[in-house]
Amino acid sequence: MKVIIQRSKKAEVKIENEIIASIEYGLVLLVGIESADTKEDVDYLVRKITALRIFSDESDKMNLSVEDVKGDILSVSQFTLHADTKKGNRPSFIQAAKPEIAIPLYESFNEGLRRNNIRVANGVFGADMQVSLVNDGPVTIILDSKNK
Template identity: 45%
Template sequence: MRALIQRVSEAAVRVDGAVVGEIAQGLLVLICAMEGDEEANADKMAAKVAKLRIFTDDDGKMNRSVLDIGGSVLVVSQFTLAADTSRGNRPGFSTAAHPSVGEPLYEYFADQMRAQGLPVAQGQFGADMKVSLVNDGPITIWMEN
């Protein structure tokens, strides 16, 4: 799986103008299931994201996780994280999992984040989504497993 994690003070996702997911302080997680990924990949990614220490402690050091601060997570599927830009000017996405595999893994990942004890909001798989956020820091982390 691939994920782009952003520390946010707020984030929301809209489909057809309606808010389908929204959080205050926490993490926006853009997630892509890759070809060959299984639930074990989602388990590992969810555990890592939940414990990722990118929030500041009382000394101003990034030493606290989203769990530690009582934050929330907005999980949004984004197959374009699989982009291959090595040839030409049009990215290829053939390494992304097929939607029949990607959607269940996306839902499973969100459920695993909930299992970590986090409030989770979600986007809508396969929809044309409008994502808004206030990136806090800015802090943006790329993860892959």
């Protein structure tokens, strides 16, 4: 499971020009689930993301978590994180999980975040979404549950 984390001042997801999810200060998560992922991967990433100290404290040091700053999370499923570009110029997505595996894990991931008293807005799995955000910093971190 791969997650790209972006610290954000605000963000939103639109489908067919309609805003379906938005947040203010917090994190935007692009979430890619592969066939081999399990609940263990979900649990690891939930723990890591909620405790990740990437917000500035009063000394302007990255020392606070999304929980500490009472930030929101916008979670967007993105199978393209598992693109294989080794051969040719057309990416292969063979490692990306099929919906019957990915959807329950994605929902479990979002619920795990919510259990930490974080407001989580999310996109629609498999939909054609337009995601816009105002990066804060910018701060962008990549986590992969296979690289613990």
